[in-house]
Amino acid sequence: MERIKIGIIGGSGFYEMEGVKLIGEKSLTTPFGKPSDNYMVVEIEGRRVAFLSRHSRGHRYNPSEINYRANIYGFKMLGVERIISxxxxxxxxxxxxxxxxxxxxQFFDKTIKRKNTFFEEGIVAHVSFAHPTCPVLRELLYRAGKELGLSIHNKGTYINIEGPHFSTIAESNSYRKFGFDVIGMTNATEAKLAREAELCYTTVALVTDYDCWKEDEDNVTVEMVIENLKKNTENAQRLIKKVIPLIPENRNDSCECKSALKYSIITSPDIISEEVKDRLRLIIGKYI
Ligand SMILES: [Zn+2]
Structure with a gap:
């Protein structure tokens, strides 16, 4: 089977959209356990793409319960090099x-309750994370969004709270004072693991509401969020279809994502056990 180089993490709406051909489903088990769901392999504009439903189809896992490591490792097992979230x-x-x-x-990570690294229990690595998303993917998405006439911002800081509760007004106002742009519960964790796995990762953040800080708005209601989610899904589907053909087949040197681990593994190779090597072979194999 043709290698799948592009991955998308999102909701189930994506593989059900028009013009997308379903090729099959992949059920994977990783050294870190089971991913949130099966990977749906589809063809978009002639390219193979793997979709993963972050919270599982039917939404079973809250943001702290998601097995982020298995989700990212599963993409790696499929041969994916770039992830659009x-x-x-x-x-x-x-x-x-x-x-x-x-x-x-940019991300600001406030989470404390989840596994956000592949490097522990016998191996240590410190990857560079000053620029946490892939500039190449971001530029392609921006170009595609502009061509579609979408209201799209080419940068922004995402504060990642633990959840599952939305913010209080006091919290929301304090995040505003820090200058953050958007708030969510999942993407900083994914970006950290994607960088460790040397995958390009970019967040397409779909704005559903003004959190709860805006006094002339009603406080966030579930109905409002769901209605905007539906409209946002349509925009995101159009954006994905437009950007897929723009993505080059191979990664070149215009981003550093694919060599993020080159100088990052601190542990001496001679003390890294066979068990650790087996666990991380797909990620560290080319260095150890
Ligand atoms: Zn990249």
Whole structure:
């Protein structure tokens, strides 16, 4: 079977969209356990793409319960090199409006309850994370969004809270003072693991609401979020279909994602056990 080089993490709406041919489903088991769901392999504009439903189809896992490591490792097992993450977010700024799209270039990670590294229990690595999303993917998505006439921002800071609760007004206002643009519960964790696995990763943040800080807005209701989610899904589907043909077949040297581990593994190779090597072979095999 043709290698699948592009991965998308998002909701189930994506592989059900028009013009997308379902090729099959892959059920994977990784050294870190089972991913959230099967990977749906589809063809979009002649390219193979693997979709993963982050919370599982039917939405079984809350943001702290998702097995992020298995999800990212599963993409690696399929041969994926680039991941586009599609996620609902709240806006923390007036000018970032509901139904806008933000191509996130920075994260602020407030999570504490989840596994966010592949490197532990016998091996240590410190990857560079100053620029946490892939600039090449981001640029392609921005170009595609502009061509479609979408209201799209080419950068923005995403604060990643633990959840599952939405913010209090005091929290929301304090995040605004920090200058953050959007708020969500999942993407910083994914970006960290994708970088460790040397995958390009970019967040397409779909704005559903103004969080709860905006006093002239009703507080966030579930109905409002779901209605905007539907419209956002349509925009995101159009964006994905437009960007897939723009993505070059091979990664070149214009981003550093594919060599993120080159100088990052700190542990002496001679003390890395066979068990650790087996566990991480797909990620560290070319260095150890
Ligand atoms: Zn990259």
């Amino acid at each position: 599609v996620s609902a977010v709240g806006s923390l700024k007036e000018e970032v409006k509901p139904l806008d799209i933000v191509l996130v270039d």
